[in-house]
Structure formats: structure tokens, C-alpha cells
Amino acid sequence: MADERAAQDDREEVDYELDADLVDQILEAVEAADSARLIDLIEPLHAADVADLLEQIGGADRRALLRLWGREIDGDILTEIDEAIREEVIDALPRDVLAEAVRELDSDDVVDLIEDLEEPQQEAILGALEDADRAAVEQSLTYPEYSAGRLMQREVVTAPEHWTVGEAIDFLRAEEWLPDQFYHIILVDPRMHPVGYVTLGRLLSSGRVVPLRDITEDSFRTISVLQEEADVAYAFNQYHLISAPVVDEDDRLVGVITIDDAMAVLDAEHEEDILRFAGVGEDSSLSDTVLETVRQRTPWLLVNLLTANVAAVVISQFSGTIEAIVALAALMPIVASMGGNAGTQSLAVAVRALATKSLTSSNAGRVVRREAMVGAINGLFFALIMGAVGYLAYGSAMLGVVLGMAMLINLVVAALAGVLVPLMLERFNLDPALASGTFVTTMTDVIGFFAFLGLATLILI
Amino acid sequence: MADERAAQDDREEVDYELDADLVDQILEAVEAADSARLIDLIEPLHAADVADLLEQIGGADRRALLRLWGREIDGDILTEIDEAIREEVIDALPRDVLAEAVRELDSDDVVDLIEDLEEPQQEAILGALEDADRAAVEQSLTYPEYSAGRLMQREVVTAPEHWTVGEAIDFLRAEEWLPDQFYHIILVDPRMHPVGYVTLGRLLSSGRVVPLRDITEDSFRTISVLQEEADVAYAFNQYHLISAPVVDEDDRLVGVITIDDAMAVLDAEHEEDILRFAGVGEDSSLSDTVLETVRQRTPWLLVNLLTANVAAVVISQFSGTIEAIVALAALMPIVASMGGNAGTQSLAVAVRALATKSLTSSNAGRVVRREAMVGAINGLFFALIMGAVGYLAYGSAMLGVVLGMAMLINLVVAALAGVLVPLMLERFNLDPALASGTFVTTMTDVIGFFAFLGLATLILI
Missing domain, CATH: 1.10.357.20 (SLC41 divalent cation transporters, integral membrane domain)
Incomplete structure (x- = not known):
């Protein structure tokens, strides 16, 4: 197995690790206080890689980089940053940049961003949101930590259970607002109980007159808003779910969880398991002092x-x-x-x-x-x-x-x-x-x- | 944290563990050789849970259960069964049931099913497939173990890069065959190089005249067919991918990997990590003798x-x-x-x-x-x-x-x-x-x- 991996390492080129040369060039640009060059160097990177960069460089370099480049930070980068340095980065940002950054995020990402912050920082971010978004985030924060309620996004695409494919497509066309990513339309009864879901693939490949109810997926499963997030991740992996509606105690639809969030939870749970197994507090990070x-x-x-x-x-x-x-x-x-x-x-x-x-x-x-x-x-x-x-x-x-x-x-x-x-x-x-x-x-x-x-x-x- | 989890365990009802009473009832039905009751009891279970059931009961009970109920097994259950007992289950199945079961699977699932089997069992399964499917599976098996080539499915939905939304929708409507699950349409140039992808959500919410090229996603990333599967899983988690096109050495599209497969790899990698860390061979399972x-x-x-x-x-x-x-x-x-x-x-x-x-x-x-x-x-x-x-x-x-x-x-x-x-x-x-x-x-x-x-x-x- 070890030999095999070595052979595989040779034949592949991409291993997704931040390129050490690039990091050196970025640190040189920081040293030279050359913010134009810094923007050129960082701009092609994915938000997750920018976050990794901020975590991997030393504290003094990070502060200097944020002074030169902080106005370029957006919400996607903020949500990727490890908790260990998140407060530091947020404190370093000008208020208007921070406000702009959080306004573009979905409600679940805002919750994820602020749930571990101190009160004044939470307030600063909540204050930047529009009233409706703020209310959604505050509602999510009333659910227990590590629950499905914290993990779900509240932006959900639903259709009445009696609709046809044509009605659903016309509705989607006409709708001004849709989430960034969605994979299913959730069918609901008049009291907002989810009764099934239809994949967009089935919707697109079915005739306009077909009732939605006839093309729902067998894999349909609802998740309780109070369910522990580790069990949510388990359910996604066990039942190959892509997204799942979240319901309150009265079985009413309150949000949706998508597989990418479940995968992140699975990864975090494993980190916790291996660290606990070795007797390390679970919140450990290389960026810790x-x-x-x-x-x-x-x-x-x-x-x-x-x-x-x-x-x-x-x-x-x-x-x-x-x-x-x-x-x-x-x-x-x-x-x-x-x-x-x-x-x-x-x-x-x-x-x-x-x-x-x-x-x-x-x-x-x-x-x-x-x-x-x-x-x-x-x-x-x-x-x-x-x-x-x-x-x-x-x-x-x-x-x-x-x-x-x-x-x-x-x-x-x-x-x-x-x-x-x-x-x-x-x-x-x-x-x-x-x-x-x-x-x-x-x-x-x-x-x-x-x-x-x-x-x-x-x-x- | 321990107290918190205890509290969470109280308030939630579902923990996805197989119900012990149900297992007892199933074992009683096996004991009584009551196959009608057995079918009634097992029928409502998800394929993954049936596989868990087969893994958790003892060897003698498993053989008796398969004798009574084996004809009901389908491909989804086979792919869920742990390697430790997979050969045993396959050997216990009548040839016609096995052939039926594998014919309904996507190519990636067939590869997953047979890659660790002995030659004669592999042949039995390959022989049950139609010629085109068999060729696809054999092609996948030429890629190294633990590579993206083994993980991908070959069923891909593509569109020429110059198409509009309307053309794409008409194509999907007309297409006889589509994969069970797909979330993106991959845009390709005339030489089958992937150049971008469009989510089905964007497709549905855009006007018919919009060029597909105008609504492609920023997150587009291709994966090399030789990439190690652990790195593929890392990329999905790091970059929040839902599906990603797989390309050969000439950058030509050869398949697609979806996030549910990447999540399963991530889970298996973690299992391997914790077991190795504790000095256990990585292929360990509770079903091992x-x-x-x-x-x-x-x-x-x-x-x-x-x-x-x-x-x-x-x-x-x-x-x-x-x-x-x-x-x-x-x-x-x-x-x-x-x-x-x-x-x-x-x-x-x-x-x-x-x-x-x-x-x-x-x-x-x-x-x-x-x-x-x-x-x-x-x-x-x-x-x-x-x-x-x-x-x-x-x-x-x-x-x-x-x-x-x-x-x-x-x-x-x-x-x-x-x-x-x-x-x-x-x-x-x-x-x-x-x-x-x-x-x-x-x-x-x-x-x-x-x-x-x-x-x-x-x-x-």
C-alpha cells in the first residue's frame, strides 16, 4: 500500500496543497508593501485556498497582509477561515468591508460565521444584515449548537404537491430569487408539511403535463430541526442523500440541508474523533498559539x-x-x-x-x-x-x-x-x-x- | 461537551441505528423459516440498512436468511455490503438473481462491486452485463486502484458549448436515457474537452435564449482520471464541488464524479487513518472472522x-x-x-x-x-x-x-x-x-x- 501511494504521487500532478513558491511570492509582496502585486497573486485563488493561506502564514505576516489586502476579502473567504484566527481577521477588517462581505452570504453561512464569535463581533455582523436576513439568522441561533437547525439554510424551493412539471418550470422561470445551489424541489401540502421531492434532472426530462407527485424520489427523508449534526452527516452518507428537508416539531418545513454541508460536518467529526482518541482537546488547530x-x-x-x-x-x-x-x-x-x-x-x-x-x-x-x-x-x-x-x-x-x-x-x-x-x-x-x-x-x-x-x-x- | 451530547440524545428520536426489536423479529422469522414474514419485515428498509443487517447478524443466521430471502436482493443492496461478507453473499445468490441485480447498476457501482472479487466471481458478474456496459466496466478496471478512474461514472450529460438554454432543455426532454442522478450539464468543445458547467437550477431559472456559456459556474474544476481518490475527496470538500468532470491525459472528458461518491471516500479514508493510527490493518470490519x-x-x-x-x-x-x-x-x-x-x-x-x-x-x-x-x-x-x-x-x-x-x-x-x-x-x-x-x-x-x-x-x- 505504501509503495502504491508513492507510485500514485509520482503520476499525479495536482495535490491541492498551496504552492510553496506562490506563498513565498505573496510574502515578498507583503514585505514590499506592494498591494497591486498582492491582489494579482491572490486573485486567481479559490476562497478556501485564500483562507488556508491566511492560516498557514505567521501572525505578523497575516496582520501585514490584511492591512494591504483586507478590502478584497469577501464573505466566502470569511466562512472558510478557521475559528482559531477568525476573530483576529474580522477585527482587522474595516466595518464597511465586513458588512459587504456578510450581506452576500446565505443564512446558514452567516450562522456558521458568527456562532462562535463574541457578543460585540456578532452584533457588528448582525447589524450589517437586512432585517429579513437578520431575523432568519437570529431564528437559527435559537436552535441548539451542533443541531440540524444551525446547519440548514432557510432558503428553500417548494411547490404545492398538486402541481405539474410545467407549472413548476414556469414558477422557477418567473421567480426573481432562487438559492445559489439547489438540486430538488420540495413538494409541500397546504400546511407546509413536506411530502416528497423531485430532482431537477427528473423535472427537466419529464413532459410538462406530468404531475410532480408521479416523479418524486424514493430516497425522500426529512430531518428534525433538533437532530444532532453528526447524525445528519451519518444519514447523508448512509442514504446517499443530496439534500434533505428539515422540519420542526409539527413536521412543518423550516429549511433544507445540502450534502456539501453534511460532508463538512463528517470531516469535522472525524477530526474530533482522531484528536479525542489521542487525548487532544477537539478544537485544536495549527493556527493556535x-x-x-x-x-x-x-x-x-x-x-x-x-x-x-x-x-x-x-x-x-x-x-x-x-x-x-x-x-x-x-x-x-x-x-x-x-x-x-x-x-x-x-x-x-x-x-x-x-x-x-x-x-x-x-x-x-x-x-x-x-x-x-x-x-x-x-x-x-x-x-x-x-x-x-x-x-x-x-x-x-x-x-x-x-x-x-x-x-x-x-x-x-x-x-x-x-x-x-x-x-x-x-x-x-x-x-x-x-x-x-x-x-x-x-x-x-x-x-x-x-x-x-x-x-x-x-x-x- | 459530554453533557451536551447526552442532552441532545434525549431530545432526538432518530439515531439511524438498526432497531434491535426489528432485528429480533427478523431473526425469529428466519428461525421459523417464514419467508413471507421476512419479506414484509425487510421490505420497508433502505438498501444500506439491509446491508447493515446482513453484516450485523451472525454467519449462520446470515446464510439462513439468504436462503429464505436471497431472491429479493437487488443491486443497491449488493453495493452497500461490506467487503468482508460480499463474496459470501454473492456466492449464496442464484445466478439469475445476481445477473438481474447488477444489470440495474451504474458503471461506477459495478466497478466498486467487483474490483475486490476473485476472478471467477468477477467473470460471473461481467458476463451478466450487456456488451456496452461490460466494455465500460472493463475500461474502468484498467485505471489504477484508488484512482478517479475507478470512482467516476461514465454516464455523463454534455452539451456543445455554443448551445442556448432552450436547446439544452429540448435535448434533455428528447433524450431517452439519462443517469439516475445528475446536477450539472457539462459544456464540451468539438474535441470533447470540458470547458465549463451549468447547474440545473440555473438552467431552469434562465430564459430559453440565454447562451449556456453565460451561466456557467465559477467553481468549475476538472479532475485527472489518474488522480488518487483521497485527493479527489479532498478537492470536493475543499472547493464545495457537487460534481466534477473527469478527463484523460489529453484533457478529454471520460466521466464524472459526484459528491456522494466523494463523501464515501472521505469516510473510508478517515476509517483507514484512525485504524492505522492505532496499528490495525486498514481493511478491518466487525464482520471479519x-x-x-x-x-x-x-x-x-x-x-x-x-x-x-x-x-x-x-x-x-x-x-x-x-x-x-x-x-x-x-x-x-x-x-x-x-x-x-x-x-x-x-x-x-x-x-x-x-x-x-x-x-x-x-x-x-x-x-x-x-x-x-x-x-x-x-x-x-x-x-x-x-x-x-x-x-x-x-x-x-x-x-x-x-x-x-x-x-x-x-x-x-x-x-x-x-x-x-x-x-x-x-x-x-x-x-x-x-x-x-x-x-x-x-x-x-x-x-x-x-x-x-x-x-x-x-x-x-
């Missing part, structure tokens, strides 16, 4: 310090044994480390399976048994290897037996802990990804040291 | 066994020191464990930043310096704590100093290793996610034990 980064990473290190001390206390109970056979001190970390690795493997599979809803109450029992079997087989295999190593390196058959037995015990514990800890968190409605490796490695450290030193005390002393 | 799972997990455990033995050799060099001060044996795992955790944090951030192209050659130097600073600050903080613990618990100020110094050294090494190892792999065109935690924790184990026991030997003995 050193102190910000320290603040994100310290809590789990503190937890780990506590648990490492528990393992130390376990070991110190056996100091007499270690004094008698000092080789035990060198061998005990092997048992602990193997347990930690096996537990992390099992944990990663379980956390991922819970996220994709493929580990459920229907198959949990079978999965736990499978993990126990895997742990036992791996345990036996590595017990034999390490038993042999123990015997050959230290000339003591019984030392080999102790090492092998401790290995077997710890690998079974590791495999079980890796799957049971996240299952338990899920049962208590907590995020299973919170079971960062720290928990499992603590367990395998403690059990590993205890089993090895305990057995050594019983058998060797 | 016990032996399959052992086979996936053993290689990294073997690597870890080797490296753990290196750490043991380091420790055994200091057996004289440990014999003299047995407390060192209890304290040394604390230093190693803190280093392992800090290194894993730094590694997760770096691997993720490389995947999102936010860690580049332009900012690598700054990021490495930042990590070193973070390591130093955390190192000082934990050095002070552990120094104090060492002094208070063991009454030796110098033991506290040794513990603190080793902690500081190891946390700086951990932070640097976490970012330098994946950067180096990337430089050599290897996948940075290969730098599973194992590498970094080995380094921090070895350095941690060496620094702590070495300093103890110098200062305390």
Missing part, C-alpha cells in the same frame, strides 16, 4: 499522570520481588506495552464501529466474544514467543512461564477493555470517543504490572 | 514486541542502579508513559494537518518550533509536579530532580517526534498515517527509560 495548545493538551496529560502514578504504586508493592530478581524490572514494561497496543487496536475498531452504527445492541455480545477470542489467540502466540525469550535470555524456565502467563492475561484484558469501555460510555449516553487511549492503556499498565509481578512473587520467590 | 482479525492485528503487535524488547535492553543496562535504588523501577514507567501520551497527541495533530494540507513546507518550520515550545512548557510543568512528588514520596530531593529532568527531556522529545516522524514519511512519499502510535511510543519509551535511569546513575549513585 503555543499557550492555547498547551491548554488543550494538559488535561489528558494530567489524567495520565494520575493513572501512571497508580501503576507506580502497584509496582512499588512488589519492590521486594524486584530487589530479589532485578531482571523483572526490565521485562515488566514489555507486558504493559503489548497490552497497551492491543487495547488501542481493539478500542479504535470499537469506537469506529459505534460511529458508523455497525456495533449495536444486536451484535455487541458477539463482538465482545470475538474480541476475547482474538485476545486469547494473540495472547497465546505472544506468550509462547516471550516465554521462549525469557527462558533463553535469562536461563530460567519459570521466568519464561511467568512472562507468558502475564502476557496472555494482559492481552485478553486489553481486547476486552478496548471494546467494553466505549460500549459502556455509549450506554450512558456519553461520547464513546471520550474513551481516549489513556483509559485503556492505564488499565493494561496496571493489570500488566500486577499480573507479571504478582505471578513472579508467587512462582519465583 | 476471529482469525482474519488476528491476522490484521498481529503485524503491529510484532513490531511493538521488538521495540518493547529494545526498551527492556536499555533498562537492563542499568540493573546495577535499579538494584541500588529499587524505587526507580516503580517511577520509570511514569516518565515513559507521559512521553508516550504527549507524543501521541502531537502525532495526531500532525497526521491530521497533513491530511487536510494545512501542514505544508511553508509552515513546517514554524509548526515544529511550536511543538518544541509546547513540549518544553508541558515538560517544565510536569517536571515540577513530579519533582515534588519524588521528593515528598521518597524524601530525596535529588530523586525529585532526576525525575523532573527526565520528564522535561522526554516531553520535548515526544513533541518533536510526534511531528517530525510523519513529516519525514510525507517527504519520502509514504503515507504519514503509517506512523502509527507504535513508532512514537517506542521512541518515548526508550528515551524515557534511558534519560531517567541514566541521570539516576550519574546523580544518585
